[in-house]
Structures are given as structure tokens and as C-alpha cells.
Amino acid sequence: MNFYILTLFPDMITQALNTSIIGRAKEKGILKITAVNIRDYTKDKHQKTDDYPYGGGAGMVMQAQPIYDAYQAVRAKMKKKPRTIYLTPQGPAFTQNMAKELAGEEDLVFLCGHYEGVDERVLEEIVTDSVSIGDYVLTGGELPAMVMIDAVSRMVPGVLANEDSAAWESFEGNLLEYPQYSRPYEWNGKKVPDVLLSGDHFKIEQWRREQSILRTKQYRPDLLKKADLTIREKAVYHVYDERN
């Protein structure tokens, strides 16, 4: 899978995405991450990429031309028009389902804005999806792009060492993950729940499922309403969804 990030700060991207799991997937050739410096495409003699907003107001606006030319350079490498994501607090919120869906694409382009915004005309020309990573305002789109690339990458087959670890985790079926324990058996006066040492896989699964449901009920009651629960589970844990 190929990620292209159109940005004024390419170093930020390359530094952060070279480590750990994502770095290893790049080395294995499963992922390719290319940060494209928008400034390399400006036709302004002073290398400028922004200008004052028409109509006045604070801050600067990123101009259309350098962004469009950077995009076209990337577009030329592909057969079809790529999904092009503009990071903005105005978009719908990023979710695990979006990450899974985007992991099916061969190429993804991210446009990172800065300053007060981006000339609307270039957004109309190239953007297919606007996405926010949450209801707060950041100084630029680089961190949101990295958040999305991390979440999408780990859904790409071969990126995680153990394929099961992607399937059994928070948000699967709209439930949070159960608690995990490792050695030693007793630490700081606290013991590992005995069921996990019982060797009874059915009981262990039951316990983990119960923990997932209880955690979701405590921390994310909004999610629990959408969770895939059996009728019995709904009764036991007092879950009432909008349908009944």
C-alpha cells in the first residue's frame, strides 16, 4: 500500500513513521510512505506557498497552485484517481471502520493544511474525503495524517506479526478490549485473575467477553448501545438499544 502525504513539513512525517511496527512494514515492502514537500512545487520566485485571505482577516491561506502541482506529480504515478483525504476539524470523525475500509485501497493521498486554511478551489479539485481526528483544533494536518496512517497501516495484511491481534481488540463489535496480564503471577500485592490460569479456554473466553462488556458499559456507554450482544447478554448487563 502506498501513502503520499502532501505537506510543508515532510521531515515531521518521515521521522515519526520510520519506527516500530510501521518502520518494519516499510522495510518489508508492505507499505511505502512518501512525504511530498509542497514547497518544491511553488512557481513563486520567493518560494512562497501562502498569501493573505481575500476579504481580509487574520492569518494566511495556502495557495492552490503548489498544492495542485504536488498532487498532479503524485497522481501521474497512478492508473486511477486516488482517494485524497483532507485533514480538517470540519470533516466527519475518523473511526476504526474507516481505517479498515481505507486499508483496502492501493494508494492514499493526504493533504495537510496549515495556517488559516487552504484555498477552497484546490480542495474542490482534488479532495475526495474530509476527515477530522476529533473535536479539537491542531496547528496542522500532519499529526492527524500520521494518526490515520498508523491506524490504516495496522489493518493491512502482514503489517502486524500476529493477524489475530488486529481481530481481537478494542472496537471489534463495538466493544472495548478485556484486561491483559503477564508474568509475574503476583505483582505489588495484586494477583492475576485465577480463571486465566485455569487452562479452560471456554471459561477464559467467557470471562474476557464479560470484562469487555463491563468495561464498555463503564467507559463508553455510547458504544455499548451499538455493540453486537446476544439477547441474553443485553438482559444480563441491562443494555437497552434504540431498537427495543
Ligand code: ADE
Ligand atoms: N487540522 C487541525 N485540527 C484537526 C483535527 N482535529 N482533525 C483533522 N485535521 C485537523
